[in-house]
Amino acid sequence: MSYLIGIDLGTSSVKAIVMDVEGDVIAHAQESYSIQVPEIGYAEQSPNVWWSATVNVLRTILEKEHVDPALIGGIGLSGQMHGLVLVDHKGEVVRPAIIWSDQRSKTQVEKINQLIQQEQVIDSMMNSVSTGFAISSLLWVKENEPENYAKAATILLPKDYIRYRLTGELAVEVTDASSTLAFDVAKRKWATSLINKLGIKENLFPPCYEPYEVAGEITTCAAEETGLQKGIPVVFGGGDQFMQAVGNGIVFPGIVSSNIGTGGQIAVMAEKPVYDPQLRTNTFCHIHPDTWNIQGSSLNSGLSLSWLKSNVLRANDFQTLTKMAETIAPGSEGLIFLPYLTGERTPHLDPNAKGIFFGLTLKHRDDHLVRAVMEGVTYSLRDSLEIIESLGIHANRVIASGGGAKSRLWLQIQADIFNKPVYTTKTNEEACVGAAIIAGVGVGIYPSLEEACKKLISFHSEIVEPIRENVEIYSHYYELFKELYKRNRDLFVFV
Structure with a gap:
């Protein structure tokens, strides 16, 4: 029997499950971490802390039920949205991640929203920018930490950093990318015109894919750290809101x-x-x-x-x-x-x-x-x-x-x-389950997302x-x- 792993990188903890192809969760683990507040209105977390916690929960779920890593057919990810992770040319983290609840970029938000109005691109952007969104946080870094901005080679969303550590591949997918507000939501691609008008380096934005596409495979290094087997396919997954939707059918x-x-x-x-x-x-x-x-x-x-x-x-x-x-x-x-x-x-x-x-x-x-x-x-x-x-x-x-x-x-x-x-629904840890289902679709275990959800998701009989x-x-x-x-x-x- 093949198993699927779903990982959900949340704001307060990372969770992971092992699920069989019939939708039964056979192992679950969770590790908490905190939000750092270096100044009032700031909210940061260390991507390295995320990775350490992810390694621990993966080792726990594999050992808890004595799951043979060779039986893992695919891994999917879910994660907190909007946050900004900057990595340099070596893939090292440049500074702590600025997460979704951060409020420091008020000035940058005003500037970006004025530009969106002036350029009359609302029909493609479909959103206004808020503090805590990656594009406003990035502009804040550019204007307030030029040394860190100069070091940055790629921006990622929080869960994308975990996938990078698993596969060595730097990329994002459309659900999280659209939550950066540097994205043309109508055309599902980076909003290069807006990015250029903000004076931000266009090459910071990595390739972008769909949630159910395969992003890469577990590397030798990641296998040694996590206990997973090298070569397991890793599917992009999506932002936690979207993976929770899948986990709820x-x-x-x-x-x-x-x-x-x-x-x-x-x-x-x-x-x-x-x-x-x-x-x-x-x-x-x-x-x-x-x-x-x-x-x-x-x-x-x-x-x-x-x-x-x-x-x-x-x-x-x-x-x-x-x-x-x-x-x-x-x-x-x-x-x-x-x-x-x-x-x-x-x-x-x-x-x-x-x-x-x-x-x-x-x-x-x-x-x-x-x-x-x-x-x-x-x-x-x-x-x-x-x-x-x-x-x-x-x-x-x-x-x-x-x-x-x-x-x-x-x-x-x-x-x-x-x-x-x-x-x-009868689903526990909906985002993890959604990530596991997406993984199953991506590697071909399920013919479609709709068929998978019909098969795997059921509701409690009590309606409130x-x-x-x-x-x-x-x-x-x-x-x-x-x-x-x-x-x-x-x-x-x-x-």
């Missing part, structure tokens, strides 16, 4: 994905490259040449609950928080949380946005804080859902994934705030339906949630 148009991880995303597959005229959402290339992903992103989803757990309540685990929140009625008795702890992307594109607890009174307890955070995160995702539906893209159900799919309470909050039934009374309560507080940002927006810059 969302490879057809018209299904909304609600992912609550460190960040959060509302996304839907589309067969046409449509975009929000106000550029509040993102349109990225999806897993097939004729598909696109319309996505709204929240920077502070699971991150908000993690912050509350660790920095405010000093709780031991998330299960404790969920039990606390279950004691509180929908609406948190008037307590509303704005989850903008590191600024916000959709719908505000505001790196200065701040978090707020609004409506505190003497009756509120720790339990209210927890539920208000869970609700506030979901309100922020509803912002994205409403924009997507305004584009004429409608779906009558939501598939939840990430940490927000592991809590029955949070599933109900999503159903009530979105006013849509919420489904969950919206509760009418809760929908009404949340509709009221959602309007207040939106007003809170509007009325405080001008004050955030002074904090």
Whole structure:
């Protein structure tokens, strides 16, 4: 029997699974790491730390179930999006990676977005640039660290660095490349005109391929470090949002994905490259040449609950928080949380946005804080859902994934705030599974992505339906949630 490996390089940890061709996960491992904050608003990670953690989880999954490396038929990758990895001519890392939640490039974002408007290339770019995107981070490096910019020979996305260490090949694929915002999303190629007008070296941008193409093979060096066998094919894979979609079986148009991880995303597959005229959402290339992903992103989803757990309540685990929140009625008795702890992307594109607890009174307890955070995160995702539906893209159900799919309470909050039934798959570690499925398609084990998902992905029988009374309560507080940002927006810059 052949096995497939899926690797997901996340923001807080790297995970890997071994999956058989019937979709059964036989081994899983995870290793955590932290975000470095050298200055307020900065967010960096070391690619070498990523690699070390990846080596450890690969060795663990092979040894845990005594998997014969000779039976591994293919490896696929998933990873946190937008981050900038710079390597020199020897393939060595030039500086720590600037990741998606970094806020330092505000000046560069303004410059790039003005250029996009001036050049009238919105129909090909389909996005505005935000802080934390690779192109704005790269321009920041060029303008603030010229010595590092001069050393750089190639830019990569986070997971692409791991694939480089596995195969020795420097390349990217379209889903992650389109999230750099140095990409012509409509034509699925680098936006060389924009790159040149920004004065950035065009040769920094490596060849770009489709997610299911084979990128290379495990090298002798990588085999010695990881315990894998030399010559195993490695498939490109994609950004974590896309691999989670595959792991949830969302490879057809018209299904909304609600992912609550460190960040959060509302996304839907589309067969046409449509975009929000106000550029509040993102349109990225999806897993097939004729598909696109319309996505709204929240920077502070699971991150908000993690912050509350660790920095405010000093709780031991998330299960404790969920039990606390279950004691509180929908609406948190008037307590509303704005989850903008590191600024916000959709719908505000505001790196200065701040978090707020609004409506505190003497009756509120720790339990209210927890539920208000869970609700506030979901309100922020509803912002994205409403924009997507305004584009004429409608779906009558939501598939939840990430940490927000592991809590029955949070599933109900999503159903009530979105006013849509919420489904969950039986898949654990959706991004890893998606990466493994992509690998299977790439090496020919499965005839197509659609056939693979039909075969391998199944749903839980319980469907979480919206509760009418809760929908009404949340509709009221959602309007207040939106007003809170509007009325405080001008004050955030002074904090």
